[in-house]
Amino acid sequence: MRLFVAVNFTAKDRQRMHRAARKLREAELPIRWEEVDQLHLTLKFLGEVRPETGERVREAVARVAEKTPPFTLRMQGAGAFPTLRRPRVIWLGAEASPELRCLKHDLEWELAPLGFEREVRAFHPHVTLGRAQKEARAGDFRDFEELVAGLSFKAEIPVRTVDLMESHLSRRGARYDRWMAAKLGQPAIDILARAAS
Secondary structure (H helix, E strand, O other): OEEEEEEEOOHHHHHHHHHHOHHHHHOOOOEEEOOHHHOEEEEEEEEEOOHHHHHHHHHHHHHHHHOOOOEEEEEEEEEEEEOOOOEEEEEEEEOOOHHHHHHHHHHHHHHHHHOOOOOOOOOOOEEEEEEEOOOOOHHHHOOHHHHHHOOOOEEEEEEOEEEEEEEEEEOOEEEEEEEEEEEOOOOHHHHHHHHHO
């Protein structure tokens, strides 16, 4: 199983994000855009996980959810990694609020004993909108900086769950399925019981 931990959004919020990026999509850039129903914010990528470890990961995520109260995710702006002039990943930005940082930190510490290395890079929360195609060249993105500067997106989104996701890779890109939804502030035993049923 290929797993990661994420914050998911309602269909309405995903549609708002999708609409915000319309001008970028219409520019016909060499970008493979994410499907609207796949938009999410990754907190921790785990990679290939054996089924027996997967159960322990579920328990760890449930423990983190139990001690995390619900909070509001503030989103604003757009950008690209590594740069706007040579983008590989195009994103909508999220504020690294104390609540989101604590959630990320707690996940890192709970998952480390299971063999998942703690992330040492700075945390830049974002929602991936698309990825540049392999054959894309820097010249293809001449006006990209201007397009991104004109993209206005601002939202306050309530976060009530943290989700364990499974990623399925194919030639057409990745598809993500929710493996477990852990309600924030709910006892871990209840989360796990619900996930098992």
